[in-house]
Amino acid sequence: MKLNQRKQKVLEAVVEDHIATAEPVSSRTIARKYQLGVSPATIRNEMADLEEAGLIEQPHTSAGRIPSQKGYRYYVDRLMRKGHLTDREKSTITSIFAQQARELVDIVQRTIKIVSQCTDYLVFLSGPQLENAALHKVRFISLAPGKAMLVIVSENGWVENKLIDLPVAVSQEELEQVERVFNNYFRGLTFPQITRAILKSVYDELSRQRLLIDLALDIIESVLKRESEDALYLGGTRNILKQPEYRDIQQVRKLLDLIEEQSVLRTILAETQNIGITVRIGRENKFDQVQNCSVVTATYAMGGNTVGAFGLLGPVRMNYARAIALVEFITQTLSSALTRSGF
Amino acid sequence: MKLNQRKQKVLEAVVEDHIATAEPVSSRTIARKYQLGVSPATIRNEMADLEEAGLIEQPHTSAGRIPSQKGYRYYVDRLMRKGHLTDREKSTITSIFAQQARELVDIVQRTIKIVSQCTDYLVFLSGPQLENAALHKVRFISLAPGKAMLVIVSENGWVENKLIDLPVAVSQEELEQVERVFNNYFRGLTFPQITRAILKSVYDELSRQRLLIDLALDIIESVLKRESEDALYLGGTRNILKQPEYRDIQQVRKLLDLIEEQSVLRTILAETQNIGITVRIGRENKFDQVQNCSVVTATYAMGGNTVGAFGLLGPVRMNYARAIALVEFITQTLSSALTRSGF
């Protein structure tokens, strides 16, 4: 779709004014606030064209225009200028990550908290999961017959642990053998890197523990999978009510459903590709429950490996420039904090 | 305060009808729905007296009466009949606990989920914390210099674990010595039972590890404390919006503040005494944020030791009989589920 210079200016003005005020934008407002050097009447003509193109719409005849979802998309793709965080905001965020963290969860919770203070959108985050992190050490601690604790330590010092059931009776002795195999052969590898090929060479050398190692691999894999499914962190629920879109109780209801039944948010994060920032506007979202919302997401990494995703959810009338800047800054900062040693 | 038989009947009718309908109750409604065998006019006279006694009030002249907070208190203390859960509800709840649970958290989360399905109030729960549970075994797993994982296993098999910093360089050897001391001398004791007296006898025998044991005790104590402060589980946020009290966004706002800033709920649970069910109506609550809510709480136990508390929060117009029956049944069932072995 080709728009001349002036139509673009008008569309930009409609979108930005509506984002700022949540009200329909009139031709007069644009003429007054955004110096296009033309009269309201001219702007009205342009607006009529933009409406015909489906980029803006009128709630009713005697109201101004609001952007359509298509209009927002056009704005995000072509008109929007890069948003900037203030130095103050940046340093607040950075300082949070500078503090020493004992566990992964601590970092995540701090992130949620700080972001919900600098935005009025819903903040949500998955991971960080060690599934793709490089292994440093594996420990099995026998607690009772058939019951043990598995501790997985990543190369840069992060720890994941989980209670597991051992389907067969395994002695502490045998567990220690398995530990040794892992720590000797697999140290420094990510889980997906422990390929069949590598396994084979291990098998040859250690044919006796073959069954045991297979078992251990299954257990570790399932633990890492389960963890990554479980981990969803949320914040900013109180702030998002400030958005006038949520003056209607029905909307709030939908939002709380989303929060309590976390699967939608989880899937949104799981489907985020690691190719920079993803923006989904209204009906571009797959799920019914978020079709009147917009979502900005991005992945974050640990030592080059994607380990989780971070997102902001707000009304379609969202400050995209700011949201994108924030998501970008957070995922970058978080990635470098996680890549630094956990110890 | 002494009320004659009929006044009590009228008060009961006002409270129960208002709980059911959320509307002011008129004298005519009472005469029609609750057979007192007298005319509306008589009931009006009784109502005037009840109003003078401060037990009911009128939103405005041409409306019926609603109970005052004092009226609810009178009802809860003297009029209310014991509520009952249906067999279906009871068996759903019981079946949840019958399932094998791997970790404490699993049980807790299931509880929250099932309760929020059978009530429209906010469900919240603290613990279970092992602080008061009998120790079975303690393990220190050295992960890196100055960094270790502490695993605490209770007598009936529940496990708590936490990453800890070791302030001094401690060898794996020394950690194992400490483990041995704990497992030999303290097995079967709850933490508060490890008194100075017992410690002293240990010191005499093992004077060499004295400093180390002191250090270990401090660490374990702080871990258990920290855990118990952290653990707050919530559910039912979506359901509570069904209550007509929350048609006003401002109220919803307050509720979300409560949910996101969990300290108030945490304190309410922490202050719950283990003397059966506690009911706090409106301004009987200490905290401003919940003065237009009522809270029903009770503690639950593991092998006789209180390890956490469970609560329901709703509007002052709450179905107290049902809420109390539910809290009672849940805490009992939860206690016996936890007291059964964790394995």
Next chain:
DNA sequence: TTTTAGCACTCGTTGAGTAAGAGTGCTAAT
């Protein structure tokens, strides 16, 4: 003395009607 029927009174709710205001689209002049 207690209960109740009857009635006047109060107050919130609803709906209709109206005026004001915002914003548009169209036309004709620039």
Next chain:
DNA sequence: ATTAGCACTCTTACTCAACGAGTGCTAAAA
């Protein structure tokens, strides 16, 4: 191509009256 002017539309706010629910009081009935 742009714009001033104006008629038209639609929402919002406000007023006013009618209605209804429920009470309190009084006087009669039990």
